[in-house]
Amino acid sequence: MTLAIDRSDPAIAAHAQLYRREMAARRLRTLLGAAIFLACVILAAIGAEVDPARFAQNLWRFPKYIYETLPTLRLSSLGADLAEWYWGLKGWLKLLWQTLLIAYVGTVLGAIGGFLLCFTAAANLGRSSWARWATRRFLEFCRTVPEIVFALIFVIAFGLGPLPGVLAIAIHTMGAMGKLFSEVVENIDMKPVDGLTATGAGWWQTIRFAVVPQVLSNFASYALLRFEINVRGASIMGFVGAGGIGQDLIEAIRKFYFTDVSAILLLIIVTVMLIDFATERLRHTLLSLEHGK
């Protein structure tokens, strides 16, 4: 017996016909999607004032800019050159430390706020549906408005300095963490909750002894992740006068202190990378702690 297929067999021909028709319909759909997509791109290009000619004309400025920010380092006088490059290291480190503190205090405040609100926002624990709805909308508002907009408003209300930066980060963090926390709470095992309710425990007692032990390690892991994000956020708070190293960075960029730009950027990048690395380690330990149980 051979495996040869008889193409004139009417059943097979009908199948081939069906296949061709399906493929044609699919191709048409893909083409239609591509056409809509292309129309969107062209519309967006007009909106964003894309100008390839100007781009090509000025592109050489980009490598030139990068090149100009590079310091002159000679092997013969490396120490002195480095010292010249990082002439403001003492002040920058102080501002960097302030940036980290802004991120930390903002994360802690935001985590506390998110923690307090997440139980009301969770579908399985929130008592009244309108309180749940209101809490969810409030959290949504807090995380949709960008933190730098909050910072702009707070700078006017509280005056220049790190305080508005802390509050802006705290509010944004509260919105983001409240949502993540409530999702964690919605996924818990409900049996301990039922058990505590059966013994006559109140709402807060139920949460303290039935919910918190289940969710704490996840909460801590999310808080660490958020801290890492907030360090990046805090590094630009200074752009609007809300404290941290952003102040010196925007000044250096605006006044064309080229080598300062690269020095400060390098400091920020290295700090962010170190914090990425450290929090990732901590998060893995936390999550493995939970799985080990």
Place this chain on the structure above:
Amino acid sequence: MTLVLSLSDRAALIARHKAAIDGSLKTKLITVAVIGGLVGLFVYGLTTLETSLWKIIAGFGNLGSFVALMLPPDPGSFARAVIFVKALFETIAIAFLGTILAAILAFPLGFLAAKNVVANRVVHFFARRSLDTVRGVDALIWALIWINVVGLGPFAGMLAIMTSDLGAFGKLFSEAIESADRKPVEGVASVGGGKAHEIRFGLIPQVLPVIASQVLYYIESNTRSSTIIGIVGAGGIGLHLAETIRTLEWQQVSFLILLILAAVTAIDFLSNKLRFAIIGKRAV
């Protein structure tokens, strides 16, 4: 037999399970130390960050009066409203185009940074580290740099969104490629396909849905970041937002914030629909 526990029984029970009730001393000490450290750093932060109770109370007083002044939201005049809506369109265009261009440019980079496509350790290391560096610089900083190259305006903003996403996409794409199933690739190789065939027919069909959903997610999140890119002069609604806040036009500020909220909600909704249409109901 009753279920009532006599006092002596209770005492005996507690004595027998003392270790379980009290918990281990080591865990307790660690918990206290960690909480103490966290609270200590928090208090230290509060004292060094120039926070005083008086300043906070005065600030919240100001904030209250600002909120009162914000109501009702009002663009001022019809002409202003048209300008704001146009700026909003510009914002969305920046986010959309920046993300799409970043995705197109990052696509080959993702393959370059994936361990199972380019097995060279040195290439892998440098590709990953340079992507990390690009990612470590905020979009607002990229905007400031691009303004020096192409001048003020939305074009610089679009390039900034593109650059900062390039790093993120490169990393995400390479991870998607690395976690792809080897079997289709081996299947293509076994019927005589070359390296290009392996990538086209073995890898791309697997990673495309993942990539599409990530791109959609980034369009969403970039709509948020492109609203602020105007603060440094790179186009979009942020310019008007910063300007109205600085000139204390609170009613216009609240109008702009409402406009941004509406746009972000609409884009979230649209991209959710599209995501489900592309990848089906499974969650990514």
